[in-house]
Amino acid sequence: EDKVVQSPLSLVVHEGDTVTLNCSYEVTNFRSLLWYKQEKKAPTFLFMLTSSGIEKKSGRLSSILDKKELFSILNITATQTGDSAVYLCAPSPALHGGATNKLIFGTGTLLAVQP
Amino acid sequence: DSGVTQTPKHLITATGQRVTLRCSPRSGDLSVYWYQQSLDQGLQFLIHYYNGEERAKGNILERFSAQQFPDLHSELNLSSLELGDSALYFCASSLLSSGDTQYFGPGTRLTVL
Numbered sequence: 001e002d003k004v005v006q007s008p009l010s011l012v013v014h015e016g017d018t019v020t021l022n023c024s025y026e027v028t029n030f031r032s033l034l035w036y037k038q039e040k041k042a043p044t045f046l047f048m049l050t051s052s053g054i055e056k057k058s059g060r061l062s063s064i065l066d067k068k069e070l071f072s073i074l075n076i077t078a079t080q081t082g083d084s085a086v087y088l089c090a091p092s093p094a095l096h097g098g099a100t101n102k103l104i105f106g107t108g109t110l111l112a113v114q115p
Numbered sequence: 116d117s118g119v120t121q122t123p124k125h126l127i128t129a130t131g132q133r134v135t136l137r138c139s140p141r142s143g144d145l146s147v148y149w150y151q152q153s154l155d156q157g158l159q160f161l162i163h164y165y166n167g168e169e170r171a172k173g174n175i176l177e178r179f180s181a182q183q184f185p186d187l188h189s190e191l192n193l194s195s196l197e198l199g200d201s202a203l204y205f206c207a208s209s210l211l212s213s214g215d216t217q218y219f220g221p222g223t224r225l226t227v228l
Binding site: 031032034036041042043044045048088090092094095096099100101102103104105106107108 | 117148150157158159160163165170171173203205207212213214215216217218219220221222
């Protein structure tokens, strides 16, 4: 059965701190892994990772995938109060010979950044 | 704003009733995915349509059905509603049938009383 575990479940930091969020997965026919940020409503897309060891960066956020050890991390440097949200990791298996895919979401990490 | 629209924003109804949730994908996207988010289950995949054709089903109850129309909008029909169906229902869209980023709509919050 496909499984996604995110850790920690929640954390509270002060503005300016650096955080590392973890995602480990067991997914059949793994194709890619996506990270999303969910504030009040819809998850908003952050990164899609398909290859091991290649860091993706966007401003203060970065992420990397290890397909051998089956995990990914999301780093946020110099955190701001606007980073407060639930961060969701979602590996995506290829199904039916690649004709379709779905996202399998972890429970998320709740990040609270205090001023 | 992802470009994916969903209506209604909020829906309150009674047990046993039937509702229809509507989703319009981003311009040009051919795939529509439906997800359910409840407090105890997290985000769960329900169903995927690509260019009008059903491509994959997840944990979707038999009381639920969906379709994608020629103009690519999609509807999720929920019938014989139970209290446990109360949740946020998201649709997401992507250009391809597989392997690319899914962009989420704002969701429909369903409350069953």
